[in-house]
Amino acid sequence: MANEQLKVLGLWCSPFYLRVLWALKIKGIEYEYIEEDIPNKSPLLLQLNPVHKKVPVLVHNGKPISESVVILQYIEDTWKQNPILPSYPYDKAVVLFWAKFCDDKLLPSVFDSFIKQGEDKKEAVALAGENIKFIEEELKGKKFFGGEEIGFLDLCLGWTITFFSVLDEINGLKLSDEERFPLLSAWMDNFSNSPIIKDTLPDRERLLCKLRRMQEAFLPPAVE
Ligand SMILES: N[C@@H](CCC(=O)N[C@@H](CS)C(=O)NCC(=O)O)C(=O)O
Structure with missing residues (x-):
């Protein structure tokens, strides 16, 4: 629409920002991208998202919206073309249930299996495997979580592609194991x-360096 102003504050590898990037791409909506430096958050980010102080933030005609799942719903409600959510209320509720599962359960268990040590790590890896199994079940008989087309849940889970492969390389976690999780x-x-996603996934080598550094930061201090 003419005279509309759309900005997104993001971070190149953020699982949450990537969802917004892809949703806007599917809808064919242009926006100005502002990369945030998370260790030195900009005054703009603090002003736009004073509650969580996190990216992504979508700013539509001066009005900020935070939290990626909320942003995706706003995008769906605002730009109707190429829908990413089903219209039937029950089907929509199921998609939102799994999106919440992804952020509340799957993502934290994957993160824990990456940073924890010893027995805690074993437990976290087992839990991450159980959570991935739930997601695997949701793919039965489908090409995408959204069916024949990429939908809301596909966008919520898109981060797993580069992250699982990098975490497997760093930790040997087998999160993207074809035998365990063929679907x-x-x-x-x-x-x-897919043409929309191709060339938009975060650079694997850059993510590898970033996650290696992050893991080092979580290691317990060496005993003298
Ligand atoms: N629930 C939020 C999570 C966003 C989030 O954790 N963003 C990270 C980058 S991946 C961030 O901005 N972190 C800054 C911080 O924790 O201070 C969403 O869905 O948007």
Whole structure:
């Protein structure tokens, strides 16, 4: 629409920002991108998202919206073309249930399996595997979580593609194991090769360096 102003504050590798990038791409909406430096948050970010102080933030005609799942719903409600959510209320509720599962359960368990040590790590890895299994079940008989087309849940889970492969390399976690999770593995191929997503996934080598540094920061101090 003419005279509309759209900005997104993001971070190149943020699982949450990537969702917004992809949703706007699917809708064919242009925006100004502002990369945030998370260790030195900008006054703009603190002003726009004073509650959480996190990216992404979408700013539409001067009005800020935070929290990626909320942003995606706003995008869906504002730009109706190429829908990413089902219209039938029950189907929509199911998608939002799994989106919440992804952020409340799956993501924290994957993060814990990456940073924890010893027995805690073993427990976290087992839990992450159980959570991935739930997601795998949701793919039965489908190309994408959204069916034949990429939908809301695909966008919420898109981060797993580069992250799982990098975490597997760093930690040998087997999160993207084709034998354990064949449907998820096929989905990863379909998603990353789709024209909308291709060339937008975070650079693997850059993510590898970042996550290695992050893991070091979580290591317990060496005993003298
Ligand atoms: N629930 C939020 C999570 C956003 C989030 O954790 N963003 C990270 C970057 S990946 C961030 O900005 N972190 C800054 C901080 O924790 O201070 C969402 O869905 O948008």
